[in-house]
Amino acid sequence: MSTLLPIDILLIAACAWLAIGLAGLVAPGNTRFIAKTLFPLGALVGMLVGLVALGFLGESPETAVLVVGLPDLPFHLRLDNLTAVFAMLLGFTSVGISIYAAGYFRQGQGSAPGVLGLEYHVFLASMLLVLLADDAYAFMVAWESMALSSFLLVTTDHRHEEIRRAGFLYLLIAHVGAIAILLSFGVMTSGSGDYTFAGMRAQHLSPFWASAAYLLALVGFGAKAGLVPIHVWLPEAHPAAPSPVSAMMSGVMLKTAIYGLLRVSFDLLGSDLWWWGVVALAVGLVTALFGVLYSTVQNDMKRLLAYSSIENIGLIVVGIGLTLIFHAYRMEALAALAMTAVLYHCLAHAGFKSLLFLCTGSVLHATKERSLGKLGGLIHRMPWVAWLALAGVIASAGLPPLSGFVSEWLLLQSFLFSPGLPHPWLNMVVPVAAALVALVAALAGFAMVKFFGIIFLGQMREPALKDAHDAGTWEKVGLSWLALLTLLLGILPSTVISRIDAATHQLLGVGLADKLNEQGWWMLAPISPERASYEPLIFLVTIAATLLLGRWLVRRLYHGRVRRTAAWDCGYWFQGPRAQDTAEGFSQPIRRIFDVMFRLEMHLPTARDSKPYYSVKVEDHFWYWLYLPLARLVSAVSGLVTAVQGGRIAVYLLYSFLTLLGLLLVARP
Amino acid sequence: MISISGLIGQIFAIALALLLAPVLSGWVGQCRAWFQNRTAPPLLQPYYMLHKLFHKDVVLAHGASSLFRSAPFVVFGCMVLACAIIPALSTDLPLAPAADALALVGVFGLARVFISLAAMDVGTSFGTLGGRREMLVGFLAEPALLMVIFTLAMIAQSTSVTTIVETLAHREFLVFPSLAFAGIAFTMVSLAENARVPVDNPATHLELTMIHEAMILEYSGRHLALIEWAASLKLYAYSCLGLALFFPWGIAEGERFSGLLLAIPMLVLKLAIGGFLLAGIETINAKLRIFRAPEFLGTAFMLAVLGLLVRLMLEGSA
Structure with missing residues (x-):
């Protein structure tokens, strides 16, 4: 037994993260050592985790038993394909975030850099252990370490009252969720006293207790993922945390909750009832619509992204619901399609949302401003950040040819099959749910145009923005890595799906890979090319070719002359920055159309006000x-x-x- | 594999779209003028316009960034791709598998995001206003369009545009009630998406009502030419899509050139009728206040969902 199995390597990686974190305590005040040495080392470990998990996909499960743990309950670990997909997500995303963090953390931001580094790497290691855990005890220990380390990271800047409050709220809801998860595990052992996952799989629960376990898991993991109505911590905690931490929480930590939900509902609970899927579908739809509507009306760039994360989690849970429904009726091929959409959206969201959160970090460093109302025109000062953010924005708006579109496309494709459900009213209600998904996707575009347009375009709303500077080299590398992931996930869907298909196969017994391998690698046609196909690479090449050819022809046949002058604006002379839309103004149509969804406090000036002012406050x-x-x-x-x-x-x-x-x-x- | 005739057909389809799109815009303008008792501009007026604009210098605002300069090319590229995958003449299009109907909605969405961002780039009051309104129209029209496509995809059991068109062209003479709903919703969405009355007016520069024109106020020279051309390509794409989906007769199938010979006059005829009707709609309707536009598009969305429901409840799996 001298060969090193993938599970051993992942375990060593987790220990390496812990060791890196502890190494920071040797010189907790030495920012240079911690940022420029330890964080890049953490990124290397992340790369290792990602590559090992990627290489593992398709292999048969490996287990390990650790000597630590309770006397009669040692830690059981297991690496299977579902774990591998999420470990890959964790590894590759953390590479970008850690490299970025190397350039981001500076002296004088609350906790000492060494402590921060420890918390950050414990956070990473505990997320990896959550994925690897194969018994309830190990899972809960890792889950709680994850919650506590992220709580400490959220409250890094603990001198601010509001940040302490956000941290407390987060901790509270995380523990309500943890209790629900613990109870769910308790139900699944059904008094046998066997807390290993293998033991839970062997139990045959009655439909009542299985449903109880499922609903408890939905509440517990939903609290972590930010499902409505237990989402309230998310828009408070994400903006409070330093940007790399927000990126890690939104990009990766929310996905561990999705992992848990998938693990419980498809793997541990043997039986499956169709209404489980309907519950998940309904909760997911409400969450998605709620998240996207609130994200369009936010005035704080990180809160906007936090609500957008709620929306994306909602879409993922919609996918899970659809998978459960198809699975309950033994329509496994369609369940596989919906499941692929779920896994793909997890990967895509991890990439583009961490990218966007990191971009807000750069903007925050350059301008010390988080409020959209005081930003603007930063594309002139921060072209790198702006163009990389544009990649994230397009992916987040679910537009081709980037990553967000692929999963949305897969989700809509699986909705198209729902009329075939052998149930008298599900086959009519479920397809109509697609209308809401379409509305959510379109509103996400609105939110993202607001995000990008207000921050990076237009005139600078404050004179101080003139001194803004572009991101440093470390930050650029980290951002570019995540943008690259977003691009690759966007243009190579078949290649990616044929890798992650092993997880779908494990959970449902069928996958999409056989279908996909019949066609070329450039083509995504999960059912058949006549039914539906999408070739993002050809799509991208056609647009790019037209673009370049058009540009060349215009210059060749005519000219390329450019003059600069003042803006025209229909001849209006007042063109100051205050003539542009504010963040509030931009979202005014949404507030007006969907006013029942918001709790609005507005004050509009009247014609006779001696001191007119305008204010609007949107609350949950x-x-x-x-x-x-x-x-x-x-x-x-x-x-x-x-x-x-x-x-x-x-x-x-x-x-x-x-x-x-x-x-x-x-x-x- | 891609056949030579398919490739030629594809290039021909793109070239025809590029040439015919400005003529279609000119035709609609002419019909509008006749309806309104004005002397009509020549049919080829859009061409003269494009030629003039390409010759002129680009006058950029001081605050314009690189995004502002690249957006017209991106939008133009998106529209060319859209025209390339819509089976206007023939369903034998090698590029068609690159994007199905859902991706087609995505192409229009991508173009919309770029033009809205470009509108916000210079930072003028009209620009941001236009960008915001365009996104408003977009997020209302896009789901409606998707639902129309959903209904059709369920009839054809496919989201590939060419398959849908082939299925619809071959169906027995049997009117699906859902198609009627989908058709009305599609027409309403097309009016909104192409900046037509009653949602927007392409011929106005009246500050408080404009959407599309507000966005492109700062553009000039070749950039403006490309945007105008892209706008007429969009009108052409929507017209061809509507004609192919709801009146699919005369579109060539397979790899025969003889089919094309019939398809071209049919397409020109259908476009001429369609343009005439569009001008009619624009003449007999008044422009809506901007906050009536959501009601208009909400109706389109509801009709599309209704079409879907009718399809699911009444037509079963027929």
Whole structure:
């Protein structure tokens, strides 16, 4: 047994991340050492993880048992294809983020750099262990380490009151979720006391208990993924964290929740009921629509992206719901199509959303501004960041030929088959759900145009922006890596799908790879070329060729002369930066059309105001519908409890005595 | 594999689109003038316009970035691709597998995002206004268009545009009620997407009402020429798509040139009728206030969804 199995390499990688983190404690104040040595090392480990996972795809599962753990329950680890897909996502995304972080973290941002490096690498290692865990105990330990390390990362800048609040909210909801997951595992062991995943697979739960386990898992993992209505931490925590951390949380951590949901619903729970899929579909649709609508009305660039992440998670859960429905009716080929859309969107979102979050980090460093209302025109000062962000924006808007479109295309294709469902009303309701998916996709375009247009285009809204500078070399390399991933995922869908197909195959027993291999690598035709096909490379080449040919011909036949002058703007003389749309102004149509979706507080000036001002505040309905009543209830209940809490030790001793007496009475033999 | 005749047909289709699109715009303009009792401009007026614009210097605003300069070429490229994959003359198009109907919606979306971003680039009040309104129209029209395509894709069991057209052309003479809904929704979406009355007016520079024109105010010279050409290509693409989907007769199938000989006069005839009707619609309707536009497009969306429901409930898997 001297050969090193992939699972061993991944385990060593996790340990290497921990070691890198600990190494930072040797000189916690030495920014240069930590940023320029440790983070690039972390990126190398990430590359290793990504490559090993990529190489593993298609192999049979490997298991390992660690000596650490509880006395009778050591840590079980398992590497299978589902794990490998998400480990690949983690590895490759972390490469870009770690390289970027090498250039990003500087002195004087809350926690010492060494502590930050430790938290960051513990975060990475725990995410890898979440994916590898093969028993409930190891899973929960890794899951909690992930939650705690990310909480500490969110509160890096803990001197700000609002950041502490965001961190607390995050911690609270993460633990509500963790309890639900724990209960779900408890149900799945069904009293056998066997907490390994293998033991759970062997259980045959009654439909009632299986459904209970599924719903608990949906709540638990949904809290981590940001499903409505337990999404409220997400738009608070993502903007509070430093940008590489936001990128890591949004790009990778949310996907571990998706991984957990897939693991529980397709792997651990043997039985499957069609209404599970309907629940996931409905929750996913609400989440997606909610996320995209709120993302269009945000004025803070990181909050906008955070809501956009909620939208993408919603789309992924819609895909999971569709997969569950097809799977329940044994339409496995179609389930495989929807599952591929799910996995593909996980990969695509990890790439483009981390790219966009990192771009906001560069903008934040260059301008010290997060509010869209004070940005603008940065393409002139930060061309690199702007053009790389454009790649992320196009992918995020779900437009061809980049990555976001492929998964959206696959999702819509699987919706097209839903009329074939052998159920009297599902076959009519489910296809109509595609209309909402289409609306969400189109609104995402609006949000992304707002994001890019307000930050990078137009005139600079503040004079201080003139001093903005482009990203440094490390940052450029990190951003370019993620943009490259986005491009490759966009133009080589067949190649990627034939790799990740192993995971689909593992969960559903069938895959798309055989179909895809019949056609060329450039062509994506998951069912048959007559049914539907998409060739992004030819698509891209045609547009690029027309573009270059057109440019060449115009210059050749006519001329390439250019003059510069003031803007025309129909002859209006006032063309200052304040004549442009503000961030609020840009989203005004959305507020007006979808006003029932928002809780609006608006003040509009009247003609007679001596000091006219305009303000608009958009808030989340769920705070007022769900959280504040809940908080009031909790404080009312605790108010009742305070009646017995007098503060006198003698009274407390009396309580103990009475309890003891009661127990003695009850437990009398 | 790609046949030689298919390749020639493909190049011919693109060339025809490039040549015919400005004529179509000119024809619509002419019909509009006749309806309104004005003296019509010549049919080839758009060509003179393009020629003039290509000759002129580009006058760029000081704040224009590289994105502003590249957007017209990107938009033009998108529209050429769209015209290349829509079976206007023949369903034997080697480029057709590159993008199915869903990707076609994506092409239009990509062009829209670029032109809106370019509109915001200089940072003038009209530019951002136009960009915002264009995205507003876009996010309302795009789902409606997708739902129309969904209905048709369910009839044809395929999202490939050529397969849909072949299926519809070969169906027995049997009117699908869903097609009627889809057709009306498609017409409404086309009006909005091509900046036509009642959503927008291509002939206005009245500040508060314009959408498309507001976006391209800062463009001049060859950039403006390309955008104008792309706009007429878009009108041509939408017209051909509508004709191919709802009136697919006369489109050549297979690899025969004889089919093309019939297809060209049929296409010209259908486009002429379509352009005439478009001018009619534009004349008898008034331009809507901008906040009536969502209602208009919302209706289109509802009609498209209704078409889908009709398809699912009444027509079964016929």
